[in-house]
Amino acid sequence: MNKKSKPSAYTLPASQLQKIIDLLHEQGYTVIGPQRQDNAIIYDEITSTDALPAGWTDVQEGGTYQLQRRDDDAWFGYAVGPHSWKQFLFPAKKKLFTIERETFRAQAEPADKTRYAFLGVRSCELHAIAIQDKVFRDGPYADPAYSRLRNNAFFIAVNCTEPAATCFCSSMNTGPGAESGYDLLLTELIDSGQHEFLISSASAKGRALLGKMELPEATPAARERGQELLARAADKMHRRMDAEKARKLLLANPEHPHWQELGARCLSCANCTMVCPTCFCSTVEDVTSLTGDTAERWRRWDSCFTMGHSYIHGGHIRSSGAARYRQWLTHKLATWVDQFGVSGCVGCGRCITWCPVAIDVTEEITKFEPVTQETAA
Amino acid sequence: MAEIKKPKLAVWKFASCDGCQLSLLDCEDELLAVAESVQIANFPEASREIIKGPYDISLVEGSITTPHDAERIHRIRRQSRLLITIGACATAGGIQALRNFTSVDSYVTTVYATPAYISTLKKSTPISEHVPVDFELRGCPVNKYQLLEVINAYLNGRRPNTPPHSVCMECKSKGLVCVAVAQKTVCMGPLTHAGCGALCPEYNRGCFGCYGPKETPNTASLAAWWREHGEKNTDIMRSFRGFNAYAEPFRKESEAHENI
Numbered sequence: 230m231n232k233k234s235k236p237s238a239y240t241l242p243a244s245q246l247q248k249i250i251d252l253l254h255e256q257g258y259t260v261i262g263p264q265r266q267d268n269a270i271i272y273d274e275i276t277s278t279d280a281l282p283a284g285w286t287d288v289q290e291g292g293t294y295q296l297q298r299r300d301d302d303a304w305f306g307y308a309v310g311p312h313s314w315k316q317f318l319f320p321a322k323k324k325l326f327t328i329e330r331e332t333f334r335a336q337a338e339p340a341d342k343t344r345y346a347f348l349g350v351r352s353c354e355l356h357a358i359a360i361q362d363k364v365f366r367d368g369p370y371a372d373p374a375y376s377r378l379r380n381n382a383f384f385i386a387v388n389c390t391e392p393a394a395t396c397f398c399s400s401m402n403t404g405p406g407a408e409s410g411y412d413l414l415l416t417e418l419i420d421s422g423q424h425e426f427l428i429s430s431a432s433a434k435g436r437a438l439l440g441k442m443e444l445p446e447a448t449p450a451a452r453e454r455g456q457e458l459l460a461r462a463a464d465k466m467h468r469r470m471d472a473e474k475a476r477k478l479l480l481a482n483p484e485h486p487h488w489q490e491l492g493a494r495c496l497s498c499a500n501c502t503m504v505c506p507t508c509f510c511s512t513v514e515d516v517t518s519l520t521g522d523t524a525e526r527w528r529r530w531d532s533c534f535t536m537g538h539s540y541i542h543g544g545h546i547r548s549s550g551a552a553r554y555r556q557w558l559t560h561k562l563a564t565w566v567d568q569f570g571v572s573g574c575v576g577c578g579r580c581i582t583w584c585p586v587a588i589d590v591t592e593e594i595t596k597f598e599p600v601t602q603e604t605a606a
Numbered sequence: 607m608a609e610i611k612k613p614k615l616a617v618w619k620f621a622s623c624d625g626c627q628l629s630l631l632d633c634e635d636e637l638l639a640v641a642e643s644v645q646i647a648n649f650p651e652a653s654r655e656i657i658k659g660p661y662d663i664s665l666v667e668g669s670i671t672t673p674h675d676a677e678r679i680h681r682i683r684r685q686s687r688l689l690i691t692i693g694a695c696a697t698a699g700g701i702q703a704l705r706n707f708t709s710v711d712s713y714v715t716t717v718y719a720t721p722a723y724i725s726t727l728k729k730s731t732p733i734s735e736h737v738p739v740d741f742e743l744r745g746c747p748v749n750k751y752q753l754l755e756v757i758n759a760y761l762n763g764r765r766p767n768t769p770p771h772s773v774c775m776e777c778k779s780k781g782l783v784c785v786a787v788a789q790k791t792v793c794m795g796p797l798t799h800a801g802c803g804a805l806c807p808e809y810n811r812g813c814f815g816c817y818g819p820k821e822t823p824n825t826a827s828l829a830a831w832w833r834e835h836g837e838k839n840t841d842i843m844r845s846f847r848g849f850n851a852y853a854e855p856f857r858k859e860s861e862a863h864e865n866i
């Protein structure tokens with residue numbers, strides 16, 4: 230699909246980003262981008278670069294998230310917030326079909342023809358979308374609504390130069406620089422006194438749009454600066470996850486006593502699964518009109534932390550908190566690999582930040598280390 | 607369908623503020639449709655007409671606080687095919703169950719000029735402590751859409767969609783920013799039964815727990831977290847002593863923070 234040769238980079242003055250948004254609007258895209266709202270940077274519809282969180286960053290740790298002023302006016306100088314692109318491609322609540330008693334005929338919901346352009350997609354998020362693609366688009370049970378929205382979408386990625394303390398993408402090989410899966414890629418350069426972006430494309434759609442911009446080729450110095458910023462970002466990440474080791478530890482320790490400790494701490498509130506950009510569980514609810522003449526089937530997000538998730542005739546399979554936490558972690562970091570060929574975690578750190586009691590997957594996984602196969606046997 | 611006998615619906619009031627019944631009146635447009643689908647046999651907030659039982663569906667609001675009411679609920683149960691409690695009072699004893707943690711006599715002498723006229727029980731108790739209940743709808747007050755959903759589900763012989771998971775799931779599904787994490791606000795959402803649509807977090811406040819304990823609430827863990835982050839035991843106790851103070855998980859957790 231894409232040419233193997235490295236796409237060449239251009240320089241985009243910050244003032245010209247608006248033109249990209251305008252061109253996308255002209256092409257019928259609904260542009261979604263980052264903005265500051267309710268003490269966080271969230272994703273919502275955007276028409277102007279004025280709405281970007283200029284000069285703000287997010288300070289994150291387990292169970293806490295604070296916005297803080299930056300020394301500069303960078304537009305993308307934050308990491309990831311409580312939202313992810315999942316909420317657009319796989320909405321939290323969606324009507325699937327309506328059925329009439331009289332005819333007993335199901336009427337599928339008309340397809341959502343929205344064409345989204347996502348501005349500010351991080352590398353870990355591109356990986357998360359690639360993971361959801363395996364589930365919703367490329368697997369044996371493709372979801373037409375997801376596939377359509379996703380295939381129609383335009384992705385403007387931004388390289389991460391300011392990871393949060395909760396990020397661990399560098400150890401998961403999912404960032405901080407984006408390598409594929411985008412149409413356009415930006416690297417923000419602001420510390421040279423100028424505000425500009427390195428911009429490159431990796432798809433026909435992206436190249437076509439860039440072609441309309443008439444931008445100068447990036448100087449070697451600017452490219453070098455971009456590389457430096459990425460290397461510095463990777464260095465800043467202190468949290469780590471050894472994915473292969475995590476998988477082995479989890480598969481070897483289903484009865485480890487630490488699960489009980491986790492069960493005692495975990496609230497089963499499901500926040501981690503709601504914010505996780507790869508979590509894909511849903512359930513369906515049927516509703517009727519009062520007279521019972523019509524019924525509708527709705528799909529909504531579900532979580533392995535609810536009792537209903539493991540309910541089958543006669544009871545719940547995972548009734549203890551420990552069992553539910555084990556399900557989440559073991560699926561995410563171990564059995565996901567068997568199922569989909571990749572880890573279910575992209576190292577975005579959201580589940581760490583947004584857990585109301587700060588349960589940290591990177592830390593918890595180390596608790597299984599002392600008792601390995603040899604000592605447990 | 608018109609000539610098929612419509613199910614008879616009755617609404618009963620015990621110790622309560624009427625807010626849950628008002629949620630039904632508040633349905634306005636939908637209320638007409640409800641009135642077409644059921645025969646409203648007893649609903650003092652809406653009409654003076656009382657049609658004799660038995661009733662297909664009884665909606666019971668309020669808790670049991672007097673010897674007379676402890677009797678009356680049995681009569682209602684006997685006349686009702688389905689008995690559904692609506693709201694925190696009927697389901698958990700309500701705010702008036704705060705008396706359960708102290709001596710009701712002290713309240714009576716403080717509040718009433720002539721305490722001798724007051725005949726009351728020592729405790730405010732949920733309906734389920736007195737008679738079998740078919741379904742409990744949570745909330746203080748109940749959410750009108752959930753109330754309609756429950757009536758609708760029973761009319762159509764299906765289970766109501768009133769999931770027992772946390773308020774957090776509603777909060778996140780709406781794309782709200784967590785006030786606990788982003789503002790360090792005390793929020794009962796992770797312990798509280800969904801149903802309100804995360805109303806308080808939507809208005810930048812912590813959840814007060816109006817819908818009572820969710821399924822498998824881990825009260826001890828969240829309380830310990832609050833404690834570590836500087837909340838006083840009395841404040842933690844009060845967080846659990848709201849409209850659902852007498853719901854067992856909240857009651858136990860509040861007692862664990864009493865007098866320490």
Ligand code: SF4
Nearest residue numbers: 505574575577578580
């Ligand atoms: S498990 Fe946590 S860190 Fe990993 S992708 Fe999900 S939210 Fe991000």
Ligand code: SF4
Nearest residue numbers: 495496498499501584
């Ligand atoms: S790990 Fe944290 S966010 Fe996830 S269910 Fe448990 S308490 Fe909630």
Ligand code: SF4
Nearest residue numbers: 774777784785793795
């Ligand atoms: S604001 Fe409250 S209800 Fe919402 S996610 Fe946070 S803890 Fe849960």
